[in-house]
Amino acid sequence: MPEDSDKRPLTPSDRRILRVVQEEGRITNAALAEKVGLAASPCLRRLKALEEDGIVAGYRAVLDRKALGYAIEAFVLVKLEQSEPGWRTRLIERLNAFEEVLACYAMAGEIDLLIHVVAQDMDAFGEFSMNRLLTLPGVADVRSSFVLSTITPPRGLPIPD
């Protein structure tokens, strides 16, 4: 039922625009136009169209995790119990309410959920994991894997030609 509205094919200009704004989200339209080799006016129209179509879903500042005091970054692997219908909605709400959750994915296979998390320190992480995650209704087990270093920092999707 959720249908991909209309997949207008991307023009080469669109692709160039996407490549740039994915890396420099706050670039001015004037500078963007120059980079992609368009005049300002058509460049802005294309960017707006990409936003309109949801291809550009939004813009975010990327903040420095450590500078903000989050020493711990981890991925938490969650197994769920077989449970009543409706668990999903409630669980999503509860998870989204945890500020330390950066992202959460429902997965195929052994692990049911993969949760990307930050915490100020190990104590805070332990409190989150033990007292808040594990006690959620439907959660059977949690296992945590800690990030030692970021080899490839989060970056954009490839934009094929």
Add this chain to the structure above:
Amino acid sequence: MPEDSDKRPLTPSDRRILRVVQEEGRITNAALAEKVGLAASPCLRRLKALEEDGIVAGYRAVLDRKALGYAIEAFVLVKLEQSEPGWRTRLIERLNAFEEVLACYAMAGEIDLLIHVVAQDMDAFGEFSMNRLLTLPGVADVRSSFVLSTITPPRGLPIPD
């Protein structure tokens, strides 16, 4: 040895700015100033300072993965072999060269690397995983976990008061 230069404490205004730009990275300075209750000029000065200090590391447009034709999103768990010094640098280079890698983390514990990946379809994913990842020198084993749905879409860090 890379030391956190100077941790200027964040003012309440800084925090408000960070909360906003993390969600609306392309907001105009004028609108940002209004939202955080500052005049345009000091607001811009603070934002620039936050960028200067690396607290704001950059800005990115968030693109729609499916709209761009990536049906597959997965996390690949990699185990490495004991290997010669210098493996790390070479491996990082090789990994970064793969466009389908959205992020890659060195992890503590059983799994050595966690790689966030997209692919157009299963064929493309298989080709990447089998022919390109697994054949990298030093890679002992890869296991893939596929994303079924995104429960909490990637969002910003919590900014405490």
Add this chain to the structure above:
DNA sequence: AGTGAAATGACCATAAT
């Protein structure tokens, strides 16, 4: 191309140290 809005920098005010 033109008009209104935004960005940017020079300068001032106030308060806390």
Add this chain to the structure above:
DNA sequence: ATTATGGTCATTTCACT
């Protein structure tokens, strides 16, 4: 007094029609 904050205004640049 110095430092750190915010404000006002004038000029340049940009967004958008």
